Amino acid sequence: xxxxxxxxxxxxxxxxxxxxxxxxxxxxxxxxxxxxxxxxxxxxxxxxxxxxxxxxxxxxxxxxxxxxxxxxxxxxxxxxxxxxxxxxxxxxxxxxxxxxxxxxxxxxxxxxxxxxxxxxxxxxxxxxxxxxxxxxxxxxxxxxxxxxxxxxxxxxxxxxxxxxxxxxxxxxxxxxxxxxxxxxxxxxxxxxxxxxxxxxxxxxxxxxxxxxxxxxxxxxxxxxxxxxxxxxxxxxxxxxxxxxxxxxxxxxxxxxxxxxxxxxxxxxxxxxxxxxxxxxxxxxxxxxxxxxxxxxxxxxxxxxxxxxxxxxx
Numbered sequence: 001x002x003x004x005x006x007x008x009x010x011x012x013x014x015x016x017x018x019x020x021x022x023x024x025x026x027x028x029x030x031x032x033x034x035x036x037x038x039x040x041x042x043x044x045x046x047x048x049x050x051x052x053x054x055x056x057x058x059x060x061x062x063x064x065x066x067x068x069x070x071x072x073x074x075x076x077x078x079x080x081x082x083x084x085x086x087x088x089x090x091x092x093x094x095x096x097x098x099x100x101x102x103x104x105x106x107x108x109x110x111x112x113x114x115x116x117x118x119x120x121x122x123x124x125x126x127x128x129x130x131x132x133x134x135x136x137x138x139x140x141x142x143x144x145x146x147x148x149x150x151x152x153x154x155x156x157x158x159x160x161x162x163x164x165x166x167x168x169x170x171x172x173x174x175x176x177x178x179x180x181x182x183x184x185x186x187x188x189x190x191x192x193x194x195x196x197x198x199x200x201x202x203x204x205x206x207x208x209x210x211x212x213x214x215x216x217x218x219x220x221x222x223x224x225x226x227x228x229x230x231x232x233x234x235x236x237x238x239x240x241x242x243x244x245x246x247x248x249x250x251x252x253x254x255x256x257x258x259x260x261x262x263x264x265x266x267x268x269x270x271x272x273x274x275x276x277x278x279x280x281x282x283x284x285x286x287x288x289x290x291x292x293x294x295x296x297x298x299x300x301x302x303x304x305x306x307x308x309x310x311x312x313x
Contacts (some may be wrong), residue, residue: 039244040098
């Protein structure tokens, strides 16, 4: 049995923080300097009372509204990737089940992953389908990292934005066939990106940069081998949208042609677990992914963790 991404959509909060706004807060910066360094012009900020589950519900409602063939009563499992849960308990996925009025026979599960979270979610969803535990899975991501960032932390405020995504993963042969995975973790580096109780988000940008340059080329090589394909067969590479400088460095190191490398963080920023899903939707909308396209996904970051997968359209 196989598993497929049948449809995908996303939601970004209404409030926007522009580079001009940041420059006004930090006079030593200017809007042009910020964009040149990280490739982001604006980031979306969740409202004071807007939770990660609120955003995930809005992304899911868009998915249902824009895809008539997807019926909420057919959803039999909800997977919610977040590091911004509404409560310590219950799980946000249970709250989402009620907000979306899904069947009470549907399973509901949160999992705490960050930048590689969408890849891990695809792996979990595929496993549930192959095992026969579910047939139609709503895979959601949602993050409100901006609530964890110090007002004085200009670097992280420039990089991170809030957002959510929704995807239908099912056994139905429609959309993208989900190929084989490569997953990994190095918890010895956990302190490089961490949120300790009572503190603000901490990120050692230099160490994360070095980690990504070290691990991503290996992960891409391994996932190509696991799926028995060559790099020339990949039509589009969609990586976690960390920042432009890191993505450009990875592309050059791996000799990936620009026309095969997708970036869309300019207007949505780094939304952590939602970036790959948002990028996939934008690539589809822009016609960068077509029938018979082969797309390589790679996520990397907090954990530190990584994951890669190939989609066959």
